[in-house]
Amino acid sequence: xxAFALDLQNVNKLFNSGKFNSDKEVKSVLNDVNLQxxxxxxxxxxxxxGVGKTTMIKLILDLLSFDSGKIFIFGxxxxxxxxxxxxxxxxxxxxxxxYLTGYEFLDLSLSFYNKKLDKQTAYDMxxxxxxxxxxxxQIVRKYSKGMGQKLGLMSCLLSDAKLLILDEPMTGxxxxxxxxxxxxxxxxxxxxxxxxxxxxxxxxxxEICDEIAILHDGKILFHDTPSNFMKEYNQNKVEKAxxxxxxxxxxxx
Numbered sequence: 001x002x003a004f005a006l007d008l009q010n011v012n013k014l015f016n017s018g019k020f021n022s023d024k025e026v027k028s029v030l031n032d033v034n035l036q037x038x039x040x041x042x043x044x045x046x047x048x049x050g051v052g053k054t055t056m057i058k059l060i061l062d063l064l065s066f067d068s069g070k071i072f073i074f075g076x077x078x079x080x081x082x083x084x085x086x087x088x089x090x091x092x093x094x095x096x097x098x099y100l101t102g103y104e105f106l107d108l109s110l111s112f113y114n115k116k117l118d119k120q121t122a123y124d125m126x127x128x129x130x131x132x133x134x135x136x137x138q139i140v141r142k143y144s145k146g147m148g149q150k151l152g153l154m155s156c157l158l159s160d161a162k163l164l165i166l167d168e169p170m171t172g173x174x175x176x177x178x179x180x181x182x183x184x185x186x187x188x189x190x191x192x193x194x195x196x197x198x199x200x201x202x203x204x205x206x207e208i209c210d211e212i213a214i215l216h217d218g219k220i221l222f223h224d225t226p227s228n229f230m231k232e233y234n235q236n237k238v239e240k241a242x243x244x245x246x247x248x249x250x251x252x253x
Contacts, residue, residue, distance in 0.1 A: 004072070005163050005194040006037040006060060011069035013055060029055050030066070031218035037196060037211070039074075042189050044205035045198040046242060047215035053198040054092055056215070057167050061089060074162070088113075088161035092168040092198075094152040096143075102136035102151055109155035117158075125154050130180045145172040153181060157188060164188070166197040170204055182208045206238035216246045 013030040029052045037043045047053050058064040060071055062078050076083035096105050107117040119136075126133040131150040140148065149172040156164050170178050185195055186208055199205055205212050206226045213223040222229055222245055226238050233241035 003039045003075075004036045005039045005041075005074060006035070006196060007070075007072040007075075008033055008035040008056075008060075009070040009072075010034060011056075011059065011071060012067045013052070013059060013064070014067050028218050030059070033069070033218075033220055035213055035220055035223060037194065039194050040189060040192055041210040042185060042195045042208050043197070044209035044212045045196070045215060046202060046205050046212055046238075047198075047200065048246070049200060051215050052218060053215060054167055057089075057165055057196075057198065060165065061087070086162035087165060088156045088159040088163075089165045090152050090156050090167065090169060092171060094149060096140045096148055096151050098141040099139070101139050102143075105140060105151060106136070106155055106158060110158060113159045113161065115159070122154065122158065125158060125184075126150075128180060128184050129153060130177045146174060146177065149173060150177065157184060160191075160193075162193055164193065164195045164197075166195065168199055169197050170199060170201055178204065202237075202239040202242055212238070214242060214245055221245050 011030055011033040012028070015027050015029055016025070033056070045053050045056065055064065059066050060073070060078060061084065071078040073083040074086060078084070100108065103117065103119065103122065106122055110117050122136060123133040126136060129150050131147065131154070135143070135147060140151070143151065149169075153166075153169060156166065169181065173181060182204065189195055209226055211224060212226055212229060214221045214229075222232065229238060230236060230241050233244040235241040235244065
């Protein structure tokens with residue numbers, strides 16, 4: 001039997017728009033979504049900005065409630081707190097505390113996982129992510145956006161969590177740092193872990209993901225390997241296949 005790190009079954013999410021009850025309009029953000037993500041893999045959720053990638057992540061983490069369906073994390077209903085014990089999450093708009101040093105932030109983050117910060121391990125991880133280790137001694141308010149993003153990624157990777165959920169993890173990273181992160185994520189999965197990340201940067205998804213899913217208009221249009229996605233649309237790049245995929249769906253609708 002295949003083990004799933006995440007299993008979304010017929011998940012529906014509606015949002016009401018409008019200021020008053022009389023002018024509320026119901027919008028379907030996720031429409032009968034079924035999605036299974038295997039353990040020990042890198043999975044990429046691709047879609048345009050605003051299609052519901054972050055909403056899906058918040059539903060998985062029980063930060064939002066869904067209208068119908070079921071979500072299981074390692075076989076446990078996500079409404080049960082125990083299901084989320086093996087997850088480390090990095091939000092899209094991540095902002096570490098401005099009043100801590102980098103080391104202090106990592107120490108605080110790891111305490112949630114009953115782990116002690118090892119400064120040498122943190123030093124080595126900083127080098128892997130093209131982050132100046134000496135900056136870990138500095139207060140975070142002196143960090144650039146990219147440095148803050150790297151600190152958040154470090155906290156996730158050092159947590160050794162069984163499942164990492166990363167929402168647009170490449171945000172704010174320069175090309176060198178993106179290459180370093182992709183190599184580090186591949187190393188992380190080799191230790192038996194699973195990574196779920198969302199992105200609209202399709203080159204990153206093509207390069208490192210074992211499987212991808214395309215989310216558009218509230219529906220999963222495709223779920224398989226990047227190579228099969230390109231074959232499906234007779235393209236040599238995921239980016240080109242993606243454009244054909246969503247164009248086909250817009251034509252059908």
